[in-house]
Amino acid sequence: MAIEKRINELIDLINYHNEKYYNQDTPELSDYEYDNLMKELINLEQENPNLKRIDSPTSRVGGKPLDKFEQIIHKIPMLSLSNAYSDQDLKDFDKRVRDMVSEEVEYVVEFKIDGLSVGLTYNDGIFEKGATRGDGVVGEDVSQNLMTVKSIPLKIDEDNEIVVRGEVYISKQNFKNVNENQEELGLQLFANPRNLAAGSLRQLDSKLTSKRPLDIFVFNLEHGENIEFKSHSQSLEFLKNLGFAVSPNYKVCNKIEAVIDFINYWTENREKLDFEIDGMVIKVNKLSQREFMGYTAKSPRWAIAYKFPAERKKTKIIDIIVEVGRTGNITPTAVLEPVRLAGTSVSRATLHNEDYIKEKDIKINDTVLVQKAGDIIPQVIEVIKEERSGEEIEFEMPKECPVCNEPTVRLDGEAAVKCINMSCPAQIRRGIIHFVSRDAMNIDGLGESIITLLLNEKIIEDIADLYNIKKEDVINLERMGDKSATNLVNSIEKSKSNDLWRLINGLGIKFVGVKGAKILASNFKDIDEIINASNEKLIELDEFGETMANSVIQFFKEEKNINVIEKLKNAGVNTKVIVDENASIPKIFEGMKIVLTGTLPTLKRNDAKEMIEARGGKATASVSKSTTFVLAGEEAGSKLTKANELGVKVVDEDIFIKLTNLESKEEVQNELL
Numbered sequence: 001m002a003i004e005k006r007i008n009e010l011i012d013l014i015n016y017h018n019e020k021y022y023n024q025d026t027p028e029l030s031d032y033e034y035d036n037l038m039k040e041l042i043n044l045e046q047e048n049p050n051l052k053r054i055d056s057p058t059s060r061v062g063g064k065p066l067d068k069f070e071q072i073i074h075k076i077p078m079l080s081l082s083n084a085y086s087d088q089d090l091k092d093f094d095k096r097v098r099d100m101v102s103e104e105v106e107y108v109v110e111f112k113i114d115g116l117s118v119g120l121t122y123n124d125g126i127f128e129k130g131a132t133r134g135d136g137v138v139g140e141d142v143s144q145n146l147m148t149v150k151s152i153p154l155k156i157d158e159d160n161e162i163v164v165r166g167e168v169y170i171s172k173q174n175f176k177n178v179n180e181n182q183e184e185l186g187l188q189l190f191a192n193p194r195n196l197a198a199g200s201l202r203q204l205d206s207k208l209t210s211k212r213p214l215d216i217f218v219f220n221l222e223h224g225e226n227i228e229f230k231s232h233s234q235s236l237e238f239l240k241n242l243g244f245a246v247s248p249n250y251k252v253c254n255k256i257e258a259v260i261d262f263i264n265y266w267t268e269n270r271e272k273l274d275f276e277i278d279g280m281v282i283k284v285n286k287l288s289q290r291e292f293m294g295y296t297a298k299s300p301r302w303a304i305a306y307k308f309p310a311e312r313k314k315t316k317i318i319d320i321i322v323e324v325g326r327t328g329n330i331t332p333t334a335v336l337e338p339v340r341l342a343g344t345s346v347s348r349a350t351l352h353n354e355d356y357i358k359e360k361d362i363k364i365n366d367t368v369l370v371q372k373a374g375d376i377i378p379q380v381i382e383v384i385k386e387e388r389s390g391e392e393i394e395f396e397m398p399k400e401c402p403v404c405n406e407p408t409v410r411l412d413g414e415a416a417v418k419c420i421n422m423s424c425p426a427q428i429r430r431g432i433i434h435f436v437s438r439d440a441m442n443i444d445g446l447g448e449s450i451i452t453l454l455l456n457e458k459i460i461e462d463i464a465d466l467y468n469i470k471k472e473d474v475i476n477l478e479r480m481g482d483k484s485a486t487n488l489v490n491s492i493e494k495s496k497s498n499d500l501w502r503l504i505n506g507l508g509i510k511f512v513g514v515k516g517a518k519i520l521a522s523n524f525k526d527i528d529e530i531i532n533a534s535n536e537k538l539i540e541l542d543e544f545g546e547t548m549a550n551s552v553i554q555f556f557k558e559e560k561n562i563n564v565i566e567k568l569k570n571a572g573v574n575t576k577v578i579v580d581e582n583a584s585i586p587k588i589f590e591g592m593k594i595v596l597t598g599t600l601p602t603l604k605r606n607d608a609k610e611m612i613e614a615r616g617g618k619a620t621a622s623v624s625k626s627t628t629f630v631l632a633g634e635e636a637g638s639k640l641t642k643a644n645e646l647g648v649k650v651v652d653e654d655i656f657i658k659l660t661n662l663e664s665k666e667e668v669q670n671e672l673l
């Protein structure tokens with residue numbers, strides 16, 4: 001019983017940290033601590049196989065692909081790697097390999113580049129698409145963004161289909177430049193190069209990505225139609241010749257001792273590289289041996305990642321300060337007597353939240369052990385209690401927001417103390433950026449820099465003030481001409497008649513994204529009904545849990561939030577459902593799997609996808625026997641070929657639109673015959 005409870009708890013913890021790490025790009029644990037949780041879970045599951053849950057994170061890779069991107073099913077699953085932390089771990093790996101293949105083994109040792117994993121597909125020598133790893137099976141389509149990465153060749157001299165895997169990263173120098181620029185603009189700094197690379201690549205606007213100097217190192221040929229090699233190192237040379245930036249300085253070693261020497265060399269010298277590595281990857285070189293060894297659900301058996309140990313040092317906490325983040329979370333930070341760690345001077349360390357401070361019993365003036373795990377902001381590991389002098393001061397989280405002085409709250413089940421005042425200047429800027437974004441009110445011409453100007457000039461103070469902006473207010477702002485001022489005012493005006501879900505999403509209620517907003521809109525029809533909804537009613541909604549319901553209730557409890565909504569109403573912003581997508585559209589594509597491919601004459605890809613989903617269908621990424629039909633436009637490529645091979649029905653845009661106007665599933669099926 002106790003074991004089962006611990007297993008469940010570990011799963012919750014790991015899922016929580018996965019979300020932070022993969023989706024929000026704001027990790028709270030060092031990799032070492034995270035991996036320890038994972039190790040504990042793996043051990044418990046091995047000892048108690050009957051208790052292993054099917055949804056255990058030990059058999060899954062990475063995070064969930066985000067809905068905001070089109071999804072791509074990987075031709076070759078993009079797996080993870082198992083970890084080694086010591087020479088002994090490496091020797092154990094070596095023994096496993098040799099026992100299994102029972103012949104001579106050669107290893108390739110490569111840098112473990114600390115960035116974001118992507119798969120790139122080329123057809124007929126042209127870059128066709130690129131995806132993030134996602135959950136290993138389904139990734140996010142970030143092709144447009146990848147095209148802005150200069151070290152990715154858009155054309156190669158190879159006609160066969162090839163898929164390569166690599167790591168998108170940002171160099172240390174470029175990371176420094178971007179952060180300097182952020183600082184000048186008064187914007188939030190990025191915690192580390194990995195976060196910056198991940199955040200930049202997963203932007204909806206590829207113009208933004210193009211402004212971030214991303215690079216790639218390619219480290220594997222995942223698939224090559226009609227191309228065969230004997231060894232991994234041969235395939236790397238092949239990729240180099242095609243013009244790919246192959247991960248440099250890799251070495252072929254025969255003995256595990258040579259592997260360890262090479263790793264030790266780079267443990268000492270990695271600071272000299274202009275990019276971050278968080279370890280070294282050891283791979284069996286011979287491809288036939290790889291094939292023989294195979295994979296676990298999560299990683300290949302023929303490779304292992306050696307992670308560099310985190311450097312730790314002793315220092316003193318001079319003070320504890322708090323900062324208000326983007327979502328109102330108030331984060332405590334330790335101000336340290338500066339120490340040198342992993343090549344940089346460290347004078348701050350995150351304390352995460354109230355519980356962390358309590359758990360570790362951290363006080364001002366304490367002597368502590370700090371660690372910088374290469375890829376993460378410095379952390380306080382533990383207090384050295386023997387060195388306490390009696391001058392330590394207990395720290396308490398502020399009862400009021402340090403920026404706006406409104407009372408802070410700590411919601412049930414959450415670790416963060418936060419400011420939930422919608423008019424808090426620290427959050428307002430971020431809130432407005434979210435409000436105007438494409439999936440919310442979709443107001444063109446209001447970039448981050450203009451929003452900052454509008455706030456600085458006191459033209460606006462909250463989201464509702466946007467609707468009072470007149471052309472003469474903005475025409476003289478920096479980088480604003482007559483034309484863009486007119487466009488801006490028009491686009492604000494246009495947004496007044498947006499459907500209700502856009503407004504709800506725009507309010508930025510925690511845990512309520514596009515999907516949650518649509519559920520609220522179609523069930524309540526009017527913002528006033530949502531404001532008055534009871535907790536019970538909210539929890540009853542499909543796909544609404546306690547956390548979401550609580551968050552909605554908390555949000556509308558705030559008088560300031562209600563006032564902003566009143567202001568929006570008075571400005572003429574629509575607060576009622578216009579098209580109740582769920583109710584009025586018959587579910588004529590229910591249970592159907594529909595594949596989109598090529599460029600359609602008038603419909604945008606996303607629109608077509610929405611039309612399919614609104615009718616109960618599923619837009620899927622790849623053609624198989626269970627595909628109902630393929631909607632194909634120009635340059636449809638390999639999916640069209642596959643559909644023809646499998647005898648799957650193919651329709652063009654005209655027929656598709658005709659289908660969408662039918663009344664029942666039977667009519668659709670007849671039409672498809």
Ligand SMILES: NC(=O)c1ccc[n+]([C@@H]2O[C@H](COP(=O)([O-])OP(=O)(O)OC[C@H]3O[C@@H](n4cnc5c(N)ncnc54)[C@H](O)[C@@H]3O)[C@@H](O)[C@H]2O)c1
Pocket residue numbers: 017018020021022027028029030031032034035061062079080081083110111112113114115116117118133166167219247281305
């Ligand atoms: N701190 C946290 O809260 C937290 C949360 C989740 C995951 N993590 C960290 O992430 C790790 C799991 O993430 P993961 O699944 O990405 O595994 P991983 O980072 O341990 O290793 C796999 C990744 O290494 C990359 N890589 C870089 N260079 C490579 C090379 N030369 N060859 C092959 N692969 C190379 C690949 O992109 C691959 O996806 C955990 O071990 C943990 O350390 C941390």
Ligand SMILES: [Zn+2]
Pocket residue numbers: 324401402403404405406419420421424425426
């Ligand atoms: Zn505040």
